[in-house]
Each structure stands twice: as structure tokens, then as C-alpha cells.
Amino acid sequence: MNNTSSNKTSVPEAKSAMNKFKMEVANEIGVPLSDGYNGNLTSAQNGSVGGYMVKKMIEAQEREMASRG
Numbered sequence: 358m359n360n361t362s363s364n365k366t367s368v369p370e371a372k373s374a375m376n377k378f379k380m381e382v383a384n385e386i387g388v389p390l391s392d393g394y395n396g397n398l399t400s401a402q403n404g405s406v407g408g409y410m411v412k413k414m415i416e417a418q419e420r421e422m423a424s425r426g
Contacts, residue, residue, distance in 0.1 A: 386409055
């Protein structure tokens with residue numbers, strides 16, 4: 358059985374860091390994300406968290422690349 362899911366992280370520390378990042382982003386944009394069940398949120402709310410996470414990661418990478426010259 359091939360168990361390759363894009364939501365799985367093979368490094369426990371990475372999973373913890375991503376969860377922390379997700380909660381920080383949700384707080385920043387006002388999405389009431391909880392650590393447990395989030396079925397009460399709309400797909401737009403949940404999607405905005407993921408979209409903003411990607412935006413912040415891209416911005417951080419761009420800053421890092423620019424500082425390297």
C-alpha cells in the first residue's frame with residue numbers, strides 16, 4: 358500500500374512547527390481555528406489560512422534570496 362499524502366510530515370518537529378504556524382496565521386487573519394474540530398468553519402475560512410501560509414512562506418523565501426545578493 359502506498360501511503361503518500363501531502364498532509365503527512367515525516368519529521369515530527371516539522372509537523373509541530375507547521376501546526377504552530379497555522380494557528381499563528383489563523384489568529385492574524387481572524388479565523389477562529391481550534392486545535393481540534395473545525396467543521397464549523399467555512400471552506401473559505403479554512404482556505405484563507407492555507408493561502409496566507411503559502412503567501413508568508415513565499416515572502417520569507419524572497420527576502421532570504423534578496424539578502425544573499
